[in-house]
Amino acid sequence: MKRYVLLNPGPVNIKEKVRRSLLAPDMCHREPEFGRLMTGCAKKLLRAFGIAGAYEAVFFTGSGTAALEAAVVSSVPRGKKMLVVNNGIYAGRIAEIARRHGIGLINLASDVKKTPDIDAAEEKIRKNKDISVIAMVHHETSTGILNPVYGIGKLCRKYKKLYLLDSISALGGEELDPGKAGVGLCVGTANKCIEGIPGISFVLVKKTALPGLKKIAPRSLYFDIPSNLEGQKKGEPLFTPAVQAFYALDVALDELLKEGVNNRVKRYKNLAVFLRKGFEAAGFEYLIAPKYLSNTITALRLPKGMTYTRLHDALKAEGFIIYAGQSKLKKVIFRIANMGQITAGDARRFLASLKSVLRKPGPHKGKRAAG
Ligand SMILES: Cc1ncc(COP(=O)(O)O)c(C=O)c1O
Structure with missing residues (x-):
């Protein structure tokens, strides 16, 4: 598999x-x-x-x-x-x-x-x-x-x-x-x-x-x-x-x-920092102010016209499982977690896939979803 x-x-x-x-x-x-x-x-x-x-x-x-x-x-x-x-x-x-x-x-x-x-x-x-x-x-x-x-x-x-x-x-x-x-x-x-x-x-x-x-x-x-x-x-x-x-x-x-727990915490934090730089460079907006962010979850607003399902399916085809927002945030955000055995190489490949999915023609170009 x-x-x-x-x-x-x-x-x-x-x-x-x-x-x-x-x-x-x-x-x-x-x-x-x-x-x-x-x-x-x-x-x-x-x-x-x-x-x-x-x-x-x-x-x-x-x-x-x-x-x-x-x-x-x-x-x-x-x-x-x-x-x-x-x-x-x-x-x-x-x-x-x-x-x-x-x-x-x-x-x-x-x-x-x-x-x-x-x-x-x-x-x-x-x-x-x-x-x-x-x-x-x-x-x-x-x-x-x-x-x-x-x-x-x-x-x-x-x-x-x-x-x-x-x-x-x-x-x-x-x-x-x-x-x-x-x-x-x-x-x-x-x-x-x-x-x-x-x-x-x-x-x-x-x-x-x-x-x-x-x-x-x-x-x-x-x-x-x-x-x-x-x-x-x-x-x-x-x-x-x-x-x-x-x-x-x-x-x-x-x-x-x-x-060591401290090293694991650092490993996750470094990965989150790396991913977030990539999200910012790609123009994504955070759901919450960065000062509140944990080491392991980033909730990002869906670009306008991009549905969660389309984003999920395109990234799954590339080998990445992303996560939906819950309840009222379902249509507004998607979540990226960086817990577990995720390598820096995985993170780099993911950012590249995310960018290429966004570049594909579709109705999602433009402003973020409101909410
Ligand atoms: C903070 C928090 N509490 C409770 C739960 C529920 O855990 P589970 O789905 O394993 O029952 C989760 C699951 O993601 C969680 O993140």
Whole structure:
């Protein structure tokens, strides 16, 4: 099968070593070998982010949303509320999970093209004494905005609130010291900047937050953090895990440890800088101000007359998978992610293909799409 350069925000292009790990012999998850594999992955994950000792890693078999749902349902005591600092679609997802579980919610929605207003969040906290958890998305993948992780962390410290951070598209791709930021629950996934395969997500739980979580009667059988952690620590997962995805995660974490999180962050950042120079030279306009941009997503306005489908299909024919805008931005933007094993050569070839697609005759010449 043809190799596509995946410019979507996960699943990402992975190393050959990670892919080959999937061919390991079949394994029963009730045998000690699997317990060792899973606890080994937890240790490597914590070590990679420099948080061994202060945090636990709890795995869930499922995509990023699985771990996110686990963090939401396991963190808010009954009668208390979650404040969602919401500047995009993925923050909206956190709020929706809370709603569906009947969890008290204060949804502080703000402009999706800007970072959230920390003062507005503080005012909500002051006025609503029943808020116990503050949730935010680290990197709003729908727009590419990098949110003020440390600023909201400061608020959580000041008002003694539990901090839930959806770092699904940031962990490994953006600088983060969870301890320094005061994050209580940090949600991540295997198949984005960690460079594993889809099937496993996780929550990094601050050990000091655990006694509080244990006091909450579980709202979910599958997604309860304390009971999953207990099983995992004994090497006895509660449910059938994605065994092969753990093989891949184990190798991906070895590679992450070898590269170092800081170097990976730099690698992604350099790639984004290179791509953005090319986008600017080709006349593209950003959706959001460059000062807000993350290291891994660039949302660009579609040139006038160019539909996403036409652009996507032409680039796919050249071996590149780009990503559409979501919801209201569907007809306005396209997104380019630079997570995973994308080389400088891939990026150069992509920019050349993009330019040649734009040069082809079509109704797209002229101004950008409005929105
Ligand atoms: C910030 C963020 N949160 C949550 C999710 C949901 O993850 P998944 O699609 O793996 O369930 C994504 C996926 O891109 C994301 O970027």
